[in-house]
């Protein structure tokens with residue numbers, strides 16, 4: 001469903017993503033972890049046709065995102081790191097616009113839009129302009145819009161940032177349900193507890209390179225016998241050198 005091969009992005013002489021290859025099968029959730037500036041959002045932008053790769057390919061359901069962009073995008077849902085909405089539309093209008101763009105039948109939209117607004121506790125705000133929404137409310141509208149068109153491949157860049165605990169819990173359930181219905185999900189997150197709980201595979205990117213990949217059990221076994229029972233946080237910090245923070249804290 002989501003296939004990345006040799007994907008590379010250079011900005012001038014700086015290589016933000018280097019020779020990245022991975023696959024996400026239907027029904028699976030892939031957690032993409034890495035420190036700030038590691039190349040996660042750059043990867044998301046290449047996966048969704050917002051940035052052209054310097055080398056390599058990204059395919060969605062077999063369609064090359066760079067050369068067969070429209071067919072790839074038809075099958076793609078994106079929750080970007082910043083919720084992008086049109087401020088002069090209402091929440092309900094934004095959902096219907098998304099529905100129209102993805103050719104969701106009118107009858108389905110008429111039923112689903114109020115249901116989704118209710119699910120995200122936005123019923124009272126459906127008729128309000130999006131410019132009046134809080135950050136979390138905008139994030140919820142963007143999440144509702146990807147649920148509305150049920151993409152085969154879902155790309156999530158920090159999808160839970162800014163959501164209250166109840167909405168975050170619901171979003172996690174929704175991602176699992178969408179995967180159970182056959183979607184392939186690629187999710188960038190800093191919340192390791194979420195990666196641990198809902199991701200089937202985990203990839204860790206550092207300085208643009210994939211430094212570890214596998215199920216949580218595989219990542220543990222690769223870190224040696226001492227890693228059994230260790231949390232993803234400990235494995236992550238070991239792989240990304242984050243444990244040096246103790247030395248840095250001395251300067252506090």
Ligand SMILES: Nc1ncnc2c1ncn2[C@@H]1O[C@H](COP(=O)(O)OP(=O)(O)OP(=O)(O)O)[C@@H](O)[C@H]1O
Nearest residue numbers: 011014016034035036037038039040041042043081
């Ligand atoms: N348009 C651009 N021009 C130049 N450099 C860029 C551009 N976009 C990203 N970069 C650089 O590429 C690197 C990776 O950035 P990216 O946004 O992919 O990181 P990230 O892993 O998403 O980080 P975060 O966890 O903070 O969201 C950074 O060093 C960034 O400065």
Ligand SMILES: [Mg+2]
Nearest residue numbers: 040041042081
């Ligand atoms: Mg990012």
